[in-house]
Amino acid sequence: MVKAKKTTIHDVAKAANVSIAAVSFALNGKGTLSQATREHIIATAEHIGYQADALARGLRRSRLGAIGIVNRSLDLLGEYFLPGIDAFDRTISTLSALALQRGLAPVVLPDLTGASIPAISLALDGYIIVSPQSGDPVLELLDNREIPYACIGFDPSQAGFRSWASEDDAESCLQVMEHFRRQGAQHPSLLRGESENSWNVSSEQAYRTWCAAQGVQPQVHVLDESSGVAGAVGLFDKLWPQNKTDAIYAMTARHAVGIVTAALDQGVDVPGELLVATGSDSEAARFSRPAISAIQLNPNEVCADALNLLIERMEEREPSGPVLRRAKFRPRSSSLRR
Structure with a gap:
């Protein structure tokens, strides 16, 4: 039955x-x-x-003074330690420090729908979910349990949800495209991840809008984020020189490093023949040779915004979100021709 x-x-x-x-x-x-x-x-x-849920009501009446932090991008990667990719570490450490400053003990947890989650996970006062996916089962679980949460990024399938904060990913993409245009690129392409999170979705929408306004044929390539450097090397070997592109905006730093590595191996001049930038600054991007232009994320402000939005929900106040912050584009040698 x-x-x-x-x-x-x-x-x-x-x-x-x-x-x-x-x-x-x-x-x-x-x-x-x-x-x-x-x-x-x-x-x-x-x-x-x-x-x-009677349990959820009981939990709200007896606060623990602790909140959970779940990073859905790391859950989907199946990795929680990524050398050279410091954006995830900075977000989690910043959230933890800000929570402690507000008198809340941070508890970092993996996928709440997994089999090995401690019982206390459903007794926490609330959650901050980083990079939720479209139709995210973790958000569904928290909704079902009536456990308040706020997000960094948003679930693209939840149009009316307001308790989220983020860099303005669409505006970041437009910064990169305009930089490419000023550097002489005529056929920029986008390399995004498979995950249907707001970072990928908003960036692709902005890229396609920009292409339409410029009269440029959009070229969107999709790679599993877990494929890392090797995945981008394999993609570039298939693209070049058959594919007509002179600039690539790779959302993840590891994919950007892979593109640069493959280009140099094939004797392609970066940035002379190919401009490269990434949507997430990291050690991998900064120490690449040439150094890779990148969107510099803003964890201090975005994490503070997300924590404020969570506290609003914990106190059952009207949500003041969403909150968008402008990220800064850092041009480096990989995309500077003039």
Whole structure:
């Protein structure tokens, strides 16, 4: 016999055409909702058979003073230590330090839907989820348990979710494309990862929009992030010289290093014949030869924003997000012709 799927707070929000936060406010008698909206949400919840998780309600009443941090990009890579790629370390360490400063103990955990998660994971006061994926099962779990969370980046499938902070990835992509154009590139391409997270999705959308405005044929290549340097080397060997491109924006630093490595091995002049930049600055990009132009991420501000958004949800206040921060593009030798 197939077990019926449990009705979740997300289902109530969808049926009532309101946000998840509004459902939480209505069912818990909090927030500044109008009486009509509150009654509408409660009636909708009763109509579709929603029953709040008693454990989740109990946890909210007895705070532990601890929050969880989950990095979904690392979960999907299946690796948690990436030498030369310091962006992940900086995000986790910054979140941890900021949480401690706010009197909250940070607990770093892997995929919450995995088999080896400690029991305390569902007793934490809330979570910051870094780089959620489209339709992310970790967010679904937290919604079902009514555990508050905020995100760095957003789930592309959750259009109405507001408790997230990020660099403005679309604007970052446009910075790189305009830099390529000023350096003489006429056929720039995008190398993104397979993961359907906001970083990849927003960057591709911005790239295609830019290409349409410039009358340029878009060239989007997709590689599994875990393929690393070797994956990008293999891709470049297939692309060059048959593929007409004179600039490559590789979202991950390891893919950018792979492109530069393969280009030099084939005698391609970087930057003379090919411009290269990456969407994530790191030691690997900075110490490459030539050094690779990169988007410099801004963990201090973005992590502080995400923590503030989480605390809002923990205190059942109206969300003030999303919050976008402008990242800075650092041109280096790999893309400077003039």
